[in-house]
Amino acid sequence: MSEKNASYGGAVLAAMLILVSGGVAAADAAGSPWTVGGAVRFNYVYKSWQDDYSNGFFGLDTARLDVNYDDGTLIGSAQYRYNRFPKGQGGYWQHFLHHGWVGMRFADKSTLHVGLDKNMFGLAPFTSNNYYESIAFYAGFEDKFDLGVTYASKPGPVEWQLGFYPRDGGSYGGGSNTAGASNRYSYNIVPDDDQQGYGTGQRDHERNTAIGRVALFMDDTRRNEVGVSALTGTIRNDTRSSGRDTRRNAVAVHYRGGAGPWNVALEALRYSYHTSHSASQTYGGLDPNSFVMLGAFGYPYPVATKGDIYIGNVSYDLPGKLGPFSGFKLYNDYSVLRKRVAGYKNSVQNVTGLSFSAGKWLFYADFMVGKHHPYISPDGGGLASTSRAHDGYTRRINIQAGYYF
Template sequence: MRPHLNYFVLIPVLGALAAPAMAVQVTDNLDLGGAIRARWDYDPDRDIQKFGLDTVFLSAKYNSDTWIGEAQYRFYGRSYPYQYTKNYGDIQFAKFAWVGYKFNPEQQVQVGLNTVPFGLQPYFGSTFYETLGNVIGLEDVQQVGAKYVQQTGDWNIQAGYYLRPAWQGKGTSKGVTYSSVVSGADSYVSDGSDNQERNTVVLRVAKALDLGDWKSEVGLSGLTSTLENKDTGNDGRRNAVAIHYLGKNGPWGVQLQAARQQMSPRNAGTDEVVTLGGYDGTFNVASRGNLYVADLSYDVGGKYLWDQVSGVKLYANYSAFDKSADEFKTSQRVILGTSFSFSKLWIATEWLIGKNDPYIGGSSYTQSLGAGGSNQWENQLYMNIGYYF
């Protein structure tokens, strides 16, 4: 068996790779690339101090006057938090796999596994770890279908129809996808359900405008889909709406969003939760609730440490999932962090603070976004170091 990768092994490796970072340009239109990323997790309350290989992904991008496309495939395993697997690559799945056609510079269509256009794009804030919107299945979500994009002056319109979620990859769970998607529950999920999302229709309309010195965007999104229950054979629905604001004034950035998600499943058991899955795990999410997101960022200009450090961004992000069921505890996440480039490496360092958050501080993984977890504030430190090529 190979020894675990650790800090002293990975830092020289990533540093050595840092010299010639660039994608391989196969043709004038096709680029091949990817990334090798390490992560550091520190939580003294749980006696966790781990450094290891996080992700390896391979990507391809095609762009011409008419045809476009993107594909990305990811590999995980062995290192924390996947130490329960034997080999690196025991967990793997696709993020993107789509082709598109540009009718003109303002209009295009994308077909395949592409990003669902809902709310703030491409993410609900400045963080690497992402917000609670990601875990409840609204942020950074990819599904299989077709999306139409049109830019008309200050207006951006995106409409999509998706047949199904991403295909399951390789792993140990029923939730082996990049996105958090409606899923069948693994045996360890109490009150778990077995639904699959079908026929998702989504519309996002946004307008760019100036509000004083702030370059801004305001937008409205709506989503509806069918939830096919594999146990009862009956169909429920998933509906979501969101309103968002994005503003930029010099180095300052603000992102705000409020969303409502309402799922009405036809489960064999309780209808108060729906099981979602992703990243080799499944967990319950409250069927009904409001998501709130606020993000403040500041871009630090200049280069430092003999011009090796650049692109410094400071940010603070708050997200909350306020569930409609009276007895369900609100989930909250606060992220204070910074991201920057060091030579050819890109680094994000974040202080994660959560309450009833399945991914922070050891609160219940399967129930925190449902009825609730430890219901107390937990925190840990997280760093991601990536070499992108």
């Protein structure tokens, strides 16, 4: 698809989103099992290290279309997204299937999903309060979707989920300045790209991922929860002459709770990627098995093959309204990746922010501070090896307005 066609396609999708919103209320009134909706979101972004945009920049973030089905027994959900970012954000576009699954709800309210579905691992459905999520997202452990089967137990004081995903979510379309294998929503292990990546020659994929999760709710309000998750899967090495298929493993424990307007979320996660790369499948003289390439949103980057992620979030729900605005939430989300690789420095992300709504509008105002992080610093390889030039903390401001229907 050409750049011109991509721009036209984005305009058409945005128009579709506005048109279908008028039909949702009618469908609901008729008792239809179908619901159709979507969102259009815009961002203002400022990056402290970006001298070319000293006043920040503004542009479209996402246009998306949602379709859901629920007749009580048969269920399904799909979402397609189009992203087009301004030059300060890379000046690129892409489109992808965010999720798409069909399933059943059984008599005891347990469910079975088949398709591109969410990995139930760690804190769910999200680890964080802010728009940019946590370091776990960029390492491939938060808000992630793969192709397979997910079973969720009936609701109760103890709930569990099992998932098996033979393949990842796949790659879709994007501009000529994106890496084809990374045109996707979820951060997966992907083949590196010679032009838009690091040119390592690594050609890995995630395969046959199994995930189990158990959560215990400690009171009838279901507000206080503790849980444990485990993951194992294959890393498929497409360059068989230089390597073999290996394994990846992860385990996490979490707690979510609160009292009154206060809420807390905690998670500790350990992961290990066992790779089999040849001596030439590297960059900058690094050990080729000390990092693996992850990719999404158009670009791959290296991530340490072994690490611990710690997450600590606190939020406060402000009462009352201010004109048309309500649902105010103050939060601070902290996460750190401690790499268990010699010479690799820790990556840090801290987001202080406020979210609120007005009718169908939802707003985020986030102040982000971090280092050795591809989205909060100029250190694109920061989740693996880092440069002395990027040892200091850098800042990013994100203000988002989204219309949801």
